[in-house]
Amino acid sequence: xxxxxxxxxxxxxxxxxxxxxxxxxxxxxxxxxxxxxxxxxxxxxxxxxxxxxxxxxxxxxxxxxxxxxxxxxxxxxxxxxxxxxxxxxxxxxxxxxxxxxxxxxxxxxxxxxxxxxxxxxxxxxxxxxxxxxxxxxx
Amino acid sequence: xxxxxxxxxxxxxxxxxxxxxxxxxxxxxxxxxxxxxxxxxxxxxxxxxxxxxxxxxxxxxxxxxxxxxxxxxxxxxxxxxxxxxxxxxxxxxxxxxxxxxxxxxxxxxxxxxxxxxxxxxxxxxxxxxxxxxxxxxxxxxxxxxxxxxxxxxxxxxxxxxxxxxxxxxxxxxxxxxxxxxxxxxxxxx
Amino acid sequence: xxxxxxxxxxxxxxxxxxxxxxxxxxxxxxxxxxxxxxxxxxxxxxxxxxxxxxxxxxxxxxxxxxxxxxxxxxxxxxxxxxxxxxxxxxxxxxxxxxxxxxxxxxxxxxxxxxxxxxxxxxxxxxxxxxxxxxxxxxxxxxxxxxxxxxxxxxxxxxxxxxxxxxxxxxxxxxxxxxxxxxxxxxxxxxxxxxxxxxxxxxxxxxxxxxxxxxxxxxxxxxxxxxxxxxxxxxxxxxxxxxxxxxxxxxxxxxxxxxxxxxxxxxxxxxxxxxxxxxxxxxxxxxxxxxxxxxxxxxxxxxxxxxxxxxxxxxxxxxxxxxxxxxxxxxxxxxxxxxxxxxxxxxxxxxxxxxxxxxxxxxxxxxxxxxxxxxxxxxxxxxxxxxxxxxxxxxxxxxxxxxxxxxxxxxxxxxxxxxxxxxxxxxxxxxxxxxxxxxxxxxxxxxxxxxxxxxxxxxxxxxxxxxxxxxxxxxxxxxxxxxxxxxxxxxxxxxxxxxxxxx
Amino acid sequence: xxxxxxxxxxxxxxxxxxxxxxxxxxxxxxxxxxxxxxxxxxxxxxxxxxxxxxxxxxxxxxxxxxxxxxxxxxxxxxxxxxxxxxxxxxxxxxxxxxxxxxxxxxxxxxxxxxxxxxxxxxxxxxxxxxxxxxxxxxxxxxxxx
Numbered sequence: 001x002x003x004x005x006x007x008x009x010x011x012x013x014x015x016x017x018x019x020x021x022x023x024x025x026x027x028x029x030x031x032x033x034x035x036x037x038x039x040x041x042x043x044x045x046x047x048x049x050x051x052x053x054x055x056x057x058x059x060x061x062x063x064x065x066x067x068x069x070x071x072x073x074x075x076x077x078x079x080x081x082x083x084x085x086x087x088x089x090x091x092x093x094x095x096x097x098x099x100x101x102x103x104x105x106x107x108x109x110x111x112x113x114x115x116x117x118x119x120x121x122x123x124x125x126x127x128x129x130x131x132x133x134x135x136x137x138x
Numbered sequence: 139x140x141x142x143x144x145x146x147x148x149x150x151x152x153x154x155x156x157x158x159x160x161x162x163x164x165x166x167x168x169x170x171x172x173x174x175x176x177x178x179x180x181x182x183x184x185x186x187x188x189x190x191x192x193x194x195x196x197x198x199x200x201x202x203x204x205x206x207x208x209x210x211x212x213x214x215x216x217x218x219x220x221x222x223x224x225x226x227x228x229x230x231x232x233x234x235x236x237x238x239x240x241x242x243x244x245x246x247x248x249x250x251x252x253x254x255x256x257x258x259x260x261x262x263x264x265x266x267x268x269x270x271x272x273x274x275x276x277x278x279x280x281x282x283x284x285x286x287x288x289x290x291x292x293x294x295x296x297x298x299x300x301x302x303x304x305x306x307x308x309x310x311x312x313x314x315x316x317x318x319x320x321x322x323x324x325x326x327x
Numbered sequence: 328x329x330x331x332x333x334x335x336x337x338x339x340x341x342x343x344x345x346x347x348x349x350x351x352x353x354x355x356x357x358x359x360x361x362x363x364x365x366x367x368x369x370x371x372x373x374x375x376x377x378x379x380x381x382x383x384x385x386x387x388x389x390x391x392x393x394x395x396x397x398x399x400x401x402x403x404x405x406x407x408x409x410x411x412x413x414x415x416x417x418x419x420x421x422x423x424x425x426x427x428x429x430x431x432x433x434x435x436x437x438x439x440x441x442x443x444x445x446x447x448x449x450x451x452x453x454x455x456x457x458x459x460x461x462x463x464x465x466x467x468x469x470x471x472x473x474x475x476x477x478x479x480x481x482x483x484x485x486x487x488x489x490x491x492x493x494x495x496x497x498x499x500x501x502x503x504x505x506x507x508x509x510x511x512x513x514x515x516x517x518x519x520x521x522x523x524x525x526x527x528x529x530x531x532x533x534x535x536x537x538x539x540x541x542x543x544x545x546x547x548x549x550x551x552x553x554x555x556x557x558x559x560x561x562x563x564x565x566x567x568x569x570x571x572x573x574x575x576x577x578x579x580x581x582x583x584x585x586x587x588x589x590x591x592x593x594x595x596x597x598x599x600x601x602x603x604x605x606x607x608x609x610x611x612x613x614x615x616x617x618x619x620x621x622x623x624x625x626x627x628x629x630x631x632x633x634x635x636x637x638x639x640x641x642x643x644x645x646x647x648x649x650x651x652x653x654x655x656x657x658x659x660x661x662x663x664x665x666x667x668x669x670x671x672x673x674x675x676x677x678x679x680x681x682x683x684x685x686x687x688x689x690x691x692x693x694x695x696x697x698x699x700x701x702x703x704x705x706x707x708x709x710x711x712x713x714x715x716x717x718x719x720x721x722x723x724x725x726x727x728x729x730x731x732x733x734x735x736x737x738x739x740x741x742x743x744x745x746x747x748x749x750x751x752x753x754x755x756x757x758x759x760x761x762x763x764x765x766x767x768x769x770x771x772x773x774x775x776x777x778x779x780x781x782x783x784x785x786x787x788x789x790x791x792x793x794x795x796x797x798x799x800x801x802x803x804x805x806x807x808x809x810x811x812x813x814x815x816x817x818x819x820x821x822x823x824x825x826x827x828x829x
Numbered sequence: 830x831x832x833x834x835x836x837x838x839x840x841x842x843x844x845x846x847x848x849x850x851x852x853x854x855x856x857x858x859x860x861x862x863x864x865x866x867x868x869x870x871x872x873x874x875x876x877x878x879x880x881x882x883x884x885x886x887x888x889x890x891x892x893x894x895x896x897x898x899x900x901x902x903x904x905x906x907x908x909x910x911x912x913x914x915x916x917x918x919x920x921x922x923x924x925x926x927x928x929x930x931x932x933x934x935x936x937x938x939x940x941x942x943x944x945x946x947x948x949x950x951x952x953x954x955x956x957x958x959x960x961x962x963x964x965x966x967x968x969x970x971x972x973x974x
Contacts, residue, residue, distance in 0.1 A: 016154070017248040019154045025241040030164065045177060045181075052200070059261065069281075081261075088298045094203045095302055099305055101215040114219050
């Protein structure tokens, strides 16, 4: 049964990449499919956080410890570089979130809604001066 | 080694199950208040995952930012806007297609990735050991992440500080300088 | 002192606007921060010119941030190509800043102007940082500085038209998804090579050979940058963002942001992945070529039916990006020269045209073509600038547009792809139609009753005419741009060491 | 939340340790997890908690927005300024080696200073953003919550 053993090893070595792919796609799905502007941002956060997990998991060494020097020469340290990159990426993420939320506040103030469908209807009205068939905006 | 790997796998899969449940709940719930709270939970769960993956600095940051500041800002936004999502009206065909294609591409890409946790992956052989060896000699700072962050790749961190500063400038440009306004900030100044 | 400045010029190129940004925010009042930001943009341009002169001579300049040798530290690496792009970006900034004062004063409330100029400087910092760096992750960080500030700048058009807010929001969502895709791609490359330095990545990718992870790394980087550069059909954010942003912002980002994205694409394709990489070559030929041609036609067709001048120019930008990608898809030296030359030519032309549109907005209060009837008599200089820029957009001889098309046609004929050459000429005809619509309205139709439109102020006209002048100057004598482009193409090809079809 | 005396007392007890912890994270980042960014966030959270309990106006009395905006810029200037100083001392941008007599100490100094810059920027930016959000007139009244 060498083949099956090999497959199990392969699966054990890759399962968490697959998990993160599933999470990423959930996040991306929320971002592209939802009409609520706030929920889109939440989806974007999920997507980004899952990418962070992918990065961090590639830096892990089984049996390693956090990359803080212990003084013991035999210690195996996990890779510090992905940690540094993701620290930067988290900061970029929160910066994007803050800006996006500020935009949402302004949109809600000026248009009175944070739903994409309503906004599209209003913009259609602005462009053509008539309501789109199939329901009025608020 | 294999037992080690299995142990990690069990914890990981447990955390992962929670993460997926949270993500699906976020997808389905329409009460935005709950969604924001669950997003905070998601961040906390991912922070614990980071701890199991030896990334303590990242875990700390994710907990402080994802579950802390980001939740506060989201709640602040909800207070100014709405708390209920409308039922989505449009078709989900295209988003599903996009996600399936992107997901399939990612899975395809993972097939040739080095196995998780293996010490002989290229990622652990090139630049990373240099950081681990040189940090005590060059800087005398025990936390390698700090040394890389602030010195070896200090320029990235300057960029990161600039990004945060940009966010502040952007928010101030959009919402005003924070002096309480009497009228609406609708832009007819 | 002088030699300190000279040796640190690569760092100063980015650090000067970066340090200037917080100072600009502290200056407070609009006029002071404008003057300061203008000064800084001139200084930045001076630095990039001296860098270009240094890089034009020969070897690429390498600068080690923090004194750490790459791949341990972050490296700045300047060759002819990115020195050229740096000069385009900072040059456009130095022209847009003087232009911005009057235009911004009419579109942004006074107490927010300091923040506006700060965001502008940050955007410049980000674009320069992306262009100059030799580190893959550093590209992402600076890309996000420029993107975040661009979202804010676009949204600040809300004082004129509230739709700027939703435009900025959509741009933000698509841009962030693009940036995240880019990060995924970088992660995959890092995973199989263990490095982030571009030159080092190239060596290690060549050693590593083809793999599924590498392929998907390429695809994700390609799509991520494609979203940022509004590659058809990922362009959906662009028309609204360009048409609702303040005029000064539109002229700046239309002339620079997409150009920098094209540069990043070139850099990754040639320097990092290398050209013998078969998967990449087949992607270019089978995906990029049709995408580029469809963009040229579809976007031009949509442009014909726009009533808003800025919106029409925005769609034309998507078509022009199609030309740049087309040059890339040829996979030849001539094609590459066409792409790089068009990078410059389109920056100059579109910068000028959007500036003209901003003049119309200031004087007539609108950029709707139907309300610009008869404007040729009221604003002769502005309208004449539009005509000159429009001719360049069409690609008439004696303008830079002709030079780009000449190289594109030549590249397609070299390969014997004569249908493509015909398509290039066909899409130019579409440009004739949409430029003509404006000319017709401006000169041949009577002005509406009782509308007073004054000629735009000199501070706006002069920068626009400088760009128009450049587009004619380099159309008559293209030796500088084409030589630079040709050398840049040589470096790209040299760095990827491949057998060319020629 | 004027009447919640329990909240007021508890937050008064909590806020000083949070600030203390932020300072610890700031200065201890060389040895353990943490650093300027985390410290900045924790510091900001302390004041945000204060604002949530006592009101934003009260917070703005202690930390006027103008001060925060200036500090946000000053943090960036501290970071970039360190790089400029190293350039003037003959090293490359951000080459901390020249900041002290031997390179190792120079690195330590450099890291401490730039982390301080990061901490100042992050804390003041987070607080300014919070204030900008909170000072926007809420269309929903407090009682509706």
